Amino acid sequence: MAHPMIRVRGLTKRYQRGGETLTVLDQLNLEMEEGRFYALMGPSGSGKTTLLNLIGGLDSPDEGELIVAGEDLADLSGADLAHWRSTNVGFVFQGFNLIPVLTARENVELPLKLTPLSRAQRRAQAETALKLVGLGDRMDHRPRQLSGGQEQRVAIARAIATDPKVILADEPTGDLDRKSAEQVLELLQRLNREFKKTILMVTHDPHAAERAQSIVHLDKGQLGRIEHNQAPVAAK
Amino acid sequence: MAPFVLVWRNLLRHPLRSVLTVLCVAIAVFLICFLRTMVTTLNAGVDAADNRRLAVMSRNGLFAALPLKYQAAIESIDGVELTTKFQWFGGYYRSQKNFFAQFAVDPETMFAMYPECKAPAEQIEAFRRNRTSCVIGSELVKEFGWKIGDTVPIIGSLNPHPEDKAWEFQVAGIYHSDVPNFDNRTLFLHWEYFEETLKAGGNPPGVGVFSIKIERDADAARVIADVEAAFEDSEQRVDCSTEAEFQRQFVTMFGNVPKFLGWIGSGVVVVILLACINTMLMALRDQAAEIGVLKSLGFTDMSMFMLLVAQSVLLCLLGGALGLGIAAGAEAPISEFMVKMFPGFAIHNDTFLLAGAAALAIGLIAGAAPAWRARNMPCVEAFRGTD
Structure with missing residues (x-):
């Protein structure tokens, strides 16, 4: 296997619900190769989103080792973890999660405010990212003035603005119509193919999963089978 | 640091709510200026009294x-x-x-x-x-x-x-x-x-x-x-006192007016503070998911604390500035209107400073509780919003 971008060893996550301990991830072992597009599938409650949040440093495991982009996340906390996220991970959410009071350009510029770039450089980089996702003519629109597909493409532009190594997408097509979903999936494929981004996409949709090079199945917090897709479905 | 553009735009998200809060703080600041100036005007005689002058009056009272x-x-x-x-x-x-x-x-x-x-x-x-x-x-x-x-x-x-x-x-x-x-x-x-x-x-x-x-x-x-x-x-036995004491007795002849005015002023500040805390809790509720997003982008917990505090402080400082402006503009007409009861009504610079500081303090205190929650809110919880 090539150099792993994500390495998970004995990962366990439990939640307390109504006085009951719920084990969401149970001794999970997994490695994900750098520059590869993964789809993470499984029934509701199988721990997909929890795994995604742990890999993105948004949550912390109860047990186990988690190394992402060469960093053991257990060694990081607070501001260091926030800094690590800003440079290594881009998130794409099902509900887009754009800031409604900012324009598309300002939304994409947000993560760049954490970099030493000048205002002009930030602006230029945000514009480049928006053009890349095909929204060069919608830069000054607010989220409310965009369609769902356009909002998700802005979110992808925001996720790639700082040129992170890993893109974590949680049901990125879940709220989109088929045509918009195709555009978003095509974009993710392109980011993987042309920019060598490691992508981990949680999805329920088998058609969406067909775009990935590998499909990882989770069930009841444990790893199921891993399918390697020799010829992922190309964009239509 | 929290991006300033976000601080400002969040205030404009609910213009009516923001305007009402600004007006609340403006009224509080104006009342602080007005009530405190009544007290300083009442006490002006005490403060300006000549320590070489004494007053002698009947022990039975001023009218004997x-x-x-x-x-x-x-x-x-x-x-x-x-x-x-x-x-x-x-x-x-x-x-x-x-x-x-x-x-x-x-x-x-x-x-x-x-x-x-x-x-x-x-x-x-x-x-x-x-x-x-x-x-x-x-x-x-x-x-x-x-x-x-x-x-x-x-x-x-x-x-x-x-x-x-x-x-x-x-x-x-x-x-x-x-x-x-x-x-x-x-x-x-x-x-x-x-x-x-x-x-x-x-x-x-x-x-x-x-x-x-x-x-x-x-x-x-x-x-x-x-x-x-x-x-x-x-x-007739007499009471002899310094001029300052005589003036003080005169001021308190109808009860402890300065203390009474002080209580009214404090009550106003507490009520406005509670209104501002309520506004900022609503702001946190509106922005909870966005706080989660900002944290996922790499903004620190502390910068989320500052985002909420900055909104609260900016809101209160705008209200404070408006209140001070109203007080300064109304000083002359009020002085004219109250010349019979409170001759020499004039707002001192230290009163303006105190009222401005009160606006700042309201902003800091009102923003602190929701800001603390925003700081400590885990990302995954923030995405789900807050109650």
Whole structure:
């Protein structure tokens, strides 16, 4: 296997619900190769989103080792973890999660405010990212003035603005119509193919999963089978 | 740091809510300025009191008159440099709504005792020579348009004229004082005319207050003790106090007004603070998911704390600035309106500073609780929003 971008060893996550301990991830072992597009599938409650949040440093495991982009996340906390996220991970959410009071350009510029770039450089980089996702003519629109597909493409532009190594997408097509979903999936494929981004996409949709090079199945917090897709479905 | 553009845009997210909060803070700041200025105006006499001046009044109260002969006895006490006497005249000009103070005074000593009461020397001399004359404050000139030589009829309600007519005084002089313990809305009439007229009616006047100026090196406490001791076995016992204490007693004559105003001001601030906390809790509820997103982008917990605090502080500072502007703009009209009850109403710079600091404090405190929640909220919880 090539150099792993994500390495998970004995990962366990439990939640307390109504006085009951719920084990969401149970001794999970997994490695994900750098520059590869993964789809993470499984029934509701199988721990997909929890795994995604742990890999993105948004949550912390109860047990186990988690190394992402060469960093053991257990060694990081607070501001260091926030800094690590800003440079290594881009998130794409099902509900887009754009800031409604900012324009598309300002939304994409947000993560760049954490970099030493000048205002002009930030602006230029945000514009480049928006053009890349095909929204060069919608830069000054607010989220409310965009369609769902356009909002998700802005979110992808925001996720790639700082040129992170890993893109974590949680049901990125879940709220989109088929045509918009195709555009978003095509974009993710392109980011993987042309920019060598490691992508981990949680999805329920088998058609969406067909775009990935590998499909990882989770069930009841444990790893199921891993399918390697020799010829992922190309964009239509 | 939290991006400033986000701080500002979040305030504009609910314009009506923000405007109402700004207005709340503006009203609070205006009221702080207004109420505190009432207190400082009331206390101005205390603060500006001359520590070489003492006041002597009857132990039975300000309205019980002391015998005239007490003046000579007071003057004989060691350390007394000068005395003068006042008696409340208690009249009105044309209508009782035209209320202003009138005092019968001794022109020979009154201006020497109160150098802050300034009038041209020739006008003081004219007052001294003409027993039916008076000296009026510059505010009365503005209010009634009187000028030197005019005859002012005053109906004596407390001291009616024995011939059952209005007292008539010729305006001999116009005084002006720049110190707050000497208001410019008083008429001073000649003691001798006052005394002779009442004597002729069979009702000789007493003295309301004797003012004493002590010698430069005299011990005020000792002089006070000597004055009170001198009349301990007399027909009227006296209270002698420093001018500052006398003014303080005057201010508190109708209860502890400054403390009462202070409580009102504090109550207003607490109510506005609660309203601002409520506004900021609603802001946190609106922005919870976005706080999760910002944290996922790499913004630190501390920057989320600052995002909420900055919104609260900016909102309150806008309200504070508006309140200070209203207070500054309303100062002159309020001063004009309240000249009868609170002469010398003027907002001091330290009051403006205090009110501004109160707005800042409201902003910091109102923002602190939701900001702390935003700081400690895990990303995954923030995505789900907050209750």
